[in-house]
Amino acid sequence: xxxxxxxxxxxxxxxxxxxxxxxxxxxxxxxxxxxxxxxxxxxxxxxxxxxxxxxxxxxxxxxxxxxxxxxxxxxxxxxxxxxxxxxxxxxxxxxxxxxxxxxxxxxxxxxxxxxxxxxxxxxxxxxxxxxxxxxxxxxxxxxxxxxxxxxxxxxxxx
Amino acid sequence: xxxxxxxxxxxxxxxxxxxxxxxxxxxxxxxxxxxxxxxxxxxxxxxxxxxxxxxxxxxxxxxxxxxxxxxxxxxxxxxxxxxxxxxxxxxxxxxxxxxxxxxxxxxxxxxxxxxxxxxxxxxxxxxxxxxxxxxxxxxxxxxxxxxxxxxxxxxxxxxxxxxxxxxxxxxxxxxxxxxxxxxxxxxxxxxxxxxxxxxxxxxxxxxxxxxxxxxxxxxxxxxxxxxxxxxxxxxxxxxxxxxxxxxxxxxxxxxxxxxxxxxxxxxxxxxxxxxxxxxxxxxxxxxxxxxxxxxxxxxxxxxxxxxxxxxxxxxxxxxxxxxxxxxxxxxxxxxxxxxxxxxxxxxxxxxxxxxxxxxxxxxxxxxxxxx
Ligand code: SF4
Ligand code: SF4
Numbered sequence: 001x002x003x004x005x006x007x008x009x010x011x012x013x014x015x016x017x018x019x020x021x022x023x024x025x026x027x028x029x030x031x032x033x034x035x036x037x038x039x040x041x042x043x044x045x046x047x048x049x050x051x052x053x054x055x056x057x058x059x060x061x062x063x064x065x066x067x068x069x070x071x072x073x074x075x076x077x078x079x080x081x082x083x084x085x086x087x088x089x090x091x092x093x094x095x096x097x098x099x100x101x102x103x104x105x106x107x108x109x110x111x112x113x114x115x116x117x118x119x120x121x122x123x124x125x126x127x128x129x130x131x132x133x134x135x136x137x138x139x140x141x142x143x144x145x146x147x148x149x150x151x152x153x154x155x156x157x158x
Numbered sequence: 159x160x161x162x163x164x165x166x167x168x169x170x171x172x173x174x175x176x177x178x179x180x181x182x183x184x185x186x187x188x189x190x191x192x193x194x195x196x197x198x199x200x201x202x203x204x205x206x207x208x209x210x211x212x213x214x215x216x217x218x219x220x221x222x223x224x225x226x227x228x229x230x231x232x233x234x235x236x237x238x239x240x241x242x243x244x245x246x247x248x249x250x251x252x253x254x255x256x257x258x259x260x261x262x263x264x265x266x267x268x269x270x271x272x273x274x275x276x277x278x279x280x281x282x283x284x285x286x287x288x289x290x291x292x293x294x295x296x297x298x299x300x301x302x303x304x305x306x307x308x309x310x311x312x313x314x315x316x317x318x319x320x321x322x323x324x325x326x327x328x329x330x331x332x333x334x335x336x337x338x339x340x341x342x343x344x345x346x347x348x349x350x351x352x353x354x355x356x357x358x359x360x361x362x363x364x365x366x367x368x369x370x371x372x373x374x375x376x377x378x379x380x381x382x383x384x385x386x387x388x389x390x391x392x393x394x395x396x397x398x399x400x401x402x403x404x405x406x407x408x409x410x411x412x413x414x415x416x417x418x419x420x421x422x423x424x425x426x427x428x429x430x431x432x433x434x435x436x437x438x439x440x441x442x443x444x445x446x447x448x449x450x451x452x453x454x455x456x457x458x459x460x461x462x463x464x465x466x467x468x469x470x471x472x473x474x475x476x477x478x479x480x481x482x483x484x485x486x487x488x489x490x491x492x493x494x495x496x497x498x499x500x501x502x503x504x505x506x507x508x509x510x511x512x513x514x515x516x517x518x519x520x521x522x523x524x525x526x527x528x529x
Contacts (some may be wrong), residue, residue, distance in 0.1 A: 014357075016355045017356065019355070020351060023351055049306050049310075049328070051306075051325065051328070052310055053311055078222075079218050079223070079226070112316075114316045115324060116222065119324070120453075
C-alpha cells in the first residue's frame with residue numbers, strides 16, 4: 001500500500017511537471033505570441049495615448065502668444081511646489097497697469113504628474129505632453145521656463 | 159543589535175536579509191536568528207523608505223494629499239486614492255454620481271487583478287520558477303495600457319478625486335476591458351497548469367507557514383492573508399461601499415492558513431474580480447463622472463474614517479479636521495504593516511528556505527508598510 005502511494009506520488013509529480021513543460025514548449029515554438037516591445041528601436045513607431053502625462057507644457061500659437069494670465073492658480077494647486085510664477089506689470093492698450101506672467105518656472109524634477117495644475121487653470125493655458133524621456137546630465141537642465149521669450153498673452157484671454 | 163545578540167543561545171546564528179535583497183521585494187531588512195536551518199526569530203527592521211507621508215499630508219489640501227497615497231501601496235494605487243476620496247466626500251457629505259461610482263469599482267477591480275497577477279509571478283519566482291513572471295507581466299501589461307489610456311498614467315494615476323474621477327472613460331475602454339477579461343479567462347488555466355498543480359510548488363507550500371485563525375485576528379491581519387486562515391474580513395462584503403452590495407461575488411476563503419491556501423485565495427479572488435468586471439462593464443450608467451465641488455475644499459470640524467479592501471487587505475484613512483483647508487492629522491491604516499507583524503510568529507520553527515516562500519505569500523509591499 002505504502003509502495004503504491006509512493007509510486008503514485010512520483011507519477012503525479014512527473015505528470016504535473018510535464019504539463020507545465022508542455023506550456024513552456026508551446027510558447028517556445030509559437031513566436032507569434034511573443035509580446036516583447038523592442039523599446040529604443042521602436043521609438044519611431046511608439047505611440048502614447050493622448051492622455052498620458054509626461055510633462056507640463058504651455059502651447060503657443062503662431063504669433064508667439066500663450067493663454068497664461070499669471071493668476072497663480074496652478075501654483076497654488078500644485079502639491080509640491082513645482083511651479084513658480086514670476087509676474088510683472090505691463091501697460092495694456094488703454095494704458096492701465098496689468099499683471100502679466102514674466103516667467104513660468106517649471107521644475108520637472110519635482111513634478112509628480114498629478115494633473116492638478118492642469119485642472120486648476122481657468123484659461124487652459126497649460127497641458128500635459130506625452131514626452132517621457134527626461135534623462136539629462138545635470139539636474140539644472142530640468143528646470144524650464146515654459147513661456148517662450150518675447151511671448152505675449154493671447155488677445156481676449158482674461 | 160547588542161540586545162538581540164544577548165537573547166540568543168549558544169550556537170545561534172544571526173543573518174541579515176536586506177535592506178537590498180531581491181526576495182524582500184523592496185527595502186525591508188530582516189534580522190533572522192537561526193539555529194541550524196531552523197528559524198528561531200525574525201525581526202523586521204523598517205525605516206529605509208520612510209517618507210513621513212502622514213506628516214506631509216498635514217500641509218496639503220484635501221485635493222492635494224490624495225496623490226501621495228499612490229506612493230504607498232503602489233500596486234493598489236487606485237484603491238488607496240479611492241479611500242482618500244471617499245473620506246473627503248464623507249466630510250463634505252457629497253454624493254458621488256452613479257457613473258463615477260461604477261467607474262471606481264471597475265478601476266479598483268482592474269487594479270486588484272493587476273496586483274494579484276504581479277504577485278503570482280513574484281511568488282513563483284520566490285520559490286524558484288522564473289518563467290511565470292513573464293506570463294504574469296503579459297496580462298498585467300494589458301491592464302497598464304487600459305489605465306494609461308483612461309487615467310493618463312500607468313502606476314500612480316491620481317484618478318480618483320473628491321466627487322468622482324478626473325476624466326471620463328476613454329472610448330476604447332469598453333473594448334479593451336472586454337478583450338482583457340477574455341484573455342485572462344483563457345490564461346488562468348495556464349497559470350494553474352504552470353504553478354498551482356505543480357508538484358514542486360505544492361510540496362514547498364502545503365503545510366508550510368501555518369497562521370491560525372486566532373493569530374490572524376490578534377495580529378490584525380486582513381485581506382487574502384487573513385482570509386486564508388478563515389477570517390471573513392473582506393470589507394467589500396462586510397462593510398460594502400460604493401455599491402459593492404449590489405454585486406454578486408463570493409468572498410474567497412480557506413481554512414488551512416498555510417502558504418498554499420494563501421496562494422489559492424488570491425487565485426480565486428482574481429476570478430471573482432473578473433466576474434465583477436463582467437457584471438459592470440455592459441451596465442455603466444450614463445451621466446456625470448464628477449460631482450460639482452467648490453474650488454477650495456473645506457471639511458467641517460470633526461473626525462472622518464473610511465476603509466476599503468485593497469489587494470492586500472484593509473486600508474483605512476482617518477482624517478481629523480479643524481475646519482480648515484488642510485487636515486489637522488491624517489492616519490493611514492495600511493494592510494501591509496499588520497500582515498508583516500504576523501510574519502515572525504508564522505515563520506518560527508520553519509526552515510530558512512521556506513521563509514521566502516512564506517514572505518511571498520504575505521504579499522508585502524514595503525512602501526505601504528513603511529510610509
Ligand atoms: S502635474 Fe502636479 S506636481 Fe506637476 S506641476 Fe502640475 S500640479 Fe505640480
Ligand atoms: S497657467 Fe493657468 S493657472 Fe497657471 S498662472 Fe497661467 S493662467 Fe493661471
